[in-house]
Amino acid sequence: MTDTKTENRKTPLYDAHVALKAKMIPFGGWVMPVSYEGVLAEHKTVREACGIFDVSHMGEVRCKGPDAVKFLQWLTINDINKLKIGGGQYSAILNNQAGMIDDLIIYRLAEDEFFICINASNRDKDFSWIKEKSKEFNVTVTNESDDWAQIAIQGPKSTDVLAAVLSASDANAMRALPYTNIMTATISGKPSLLARTGYTGEMGYEIYIPKAVAHNTWMALLEHSPKFGVKPIGLGARDTLRLEACYLLYGNDMNDHVTPLEAGISWATKIDKGDFIGRDLLAKQKSAGVKRQIQAFKMMDDGIPRHGMKVFVGDSEAGEVTSGSVLPTVGGSGGMALVSTSLKEGDEFFVDIRGAKKRAKIVKRPLYAARTK
Numbered sequence: 050m051t052d053t054k055t056e057n058r059k060t061p062l063y064d065a066h067v068a069l070k071a072k073m074i075p076f077g078g079w080v081m082p083v084s085y086e087g088v089l090a091e092h093k094t095v096r097e098a099c100g101i102f103d104v105s106h107m108g109e110v111r112c113k114g115p116d117a118v119k120f121l122q123w124l125t126i127n128d129i130n131k132l133k134i135g136g137g138q139y140s141a142i143l144n145n146q147a148g149m150i151d152d153l154i155i156y157r158l159a160e161d162e163f164f165i166c167i168n169a170s171n172r173d174k175d176f177s178w179i180k181e182k183s184k185e186f187n188v189t190v191t192n193e194s195d196d197w198a199q200i201a202i203q204g205p206k207s208t209d210v211l212a213a214v215l216s217a218s219d220a221n222a223m224r225a226l227p228y229t230n231i232m233t234a235t236i237s238g239k240p241s242l243l244a245r246t247g248y249t250g251e252m253g254y255e256i257y258i259p260k261a262v263a264h265n266t267w268m269a270l271l272e273h274s275p276k277f278g279v280k281p282i283g284l285g286a287r288d289t290l291r292l293e294a295c296y297l298l299y300g301n302d303m304n305d306h307v308t309p310l311e312a313g314i315s316w317a318t319k320i321d322k323g324d325f326i327g328r329d330l331l332a333k334q335k336s337a338g339v340k341r342q343i344q345a346f347k348m349m350d351d352g353i354p355r356h357g358m359k360v361f362v363g364d365s366e367a368g369e370v371t372s373g374s375v376l377p378t379v380g381g382s383g384g385m386a387l388v389s390t391s392l393k394e395g396d397e398f399f400v401d402i403r404g405a406k407k408r409a410k411i412v413k414r415p416l417y418a419a420r421t422k
Contacts, residue, residue, distance in 0.1 A: 094278065101267065138154065146327070166199075197258065
């Protein structure tokens with residue numbers, strides 16, 4: 050397997066980003082656009098109009114076969130039996146210590162066929178784990194990550210922007226697509242997948258298209274900028290948008306040593322569904338009560354919190370910031386922290402920002418109320 054952490058791969062849209070004068074940076078083994086006109090302006094575009102993101106670095110795995118349901122029930126934390134054909138489900142895969150290998154979205158394409166979207170920096174690690182665990186089941190798992198490009202279309206005008214590049218029948222089906230569901234569509238003349246999902250807290254879609262038509266599709270979407278205000282958006286605004294919506298980022302808010310209960314996704318963790326990898330340890334943790342958990346917070350003093358900064362209650366260390374930034378829509382700054390469960394909503398604490406302890410307060414998640422539905 051190729052180690053994505055030591056390479057700087059280019060997505061099929063690399064040349065388009067350079068032509069648009071994007072600021073390019075290394076990210077998870079890829080060279081990606083961090084911004085075009087600036088993070089704050091791009092954040093505002095997505096909240097008020099429509100932005101398109103190149104997320105072709107994400108990974109895609111197909112799982113199919115007579116044991117597909119049985120296998121995914123064992124592999125993941127959510128209940129695959131609840132997933133209807135055409136539906137999507139947020140879930141995660143765990144290691145034997147119940148730590149999170151990755152969070153992911155699983156789409157059910159047919160009775161015994163599933164399409165799984167995994168995080169970019171975890172593509173090879175995830176597939177190796179999935180492949181190894183599939184050996185005892187009558188399933189075929191295929192890493193299709195190099196076959197697909199992926200574009201996210203996000204914002205209140207995203208439906209109109211996407212409809213403009215679809216046939217009338219596909220556009221009608223897309224407008225009726227429920228949140229988290231997936232459908233087939235013809236995009237740039239090629240069979241593609243279209244999901245009503247996203248990572249911004251806004252109405253939006255993610256399209257999976259063959260790499261060969263990625264550039265044409267990207268440019269076709271941008272042609273509608275005069276009418277709908279659609280613009281390209283980089284990783285910088287993607288991060289501030291997802292942070293306001295309190296969507297987790299692997300490597301920051303969760304990792305191999307953080308359980309889904311600690312990460313605050315107990316709602317997607319179906320301990321009662323039957324056996325799955327990590328279940329027994331999670332059941333014990335749930336019974337005993339978690340000692341730390343992801344919480345949202347806002348700064349009360351001036352200062353921008355960043356990943357890894359320590360959290361204190363008085364002089365006692367109580368955790369650390371997992372994600373932090375300015376909050377362009379919400380105002381001020383804040384983020385998420387993995388802290389002692391003794392800290393509750395409304396409680397104050399300190400963040401050590403470059404040697405100065407700055408006041409912050411635990412607030413209800415999410416920081417920004419999602420408008421995905």
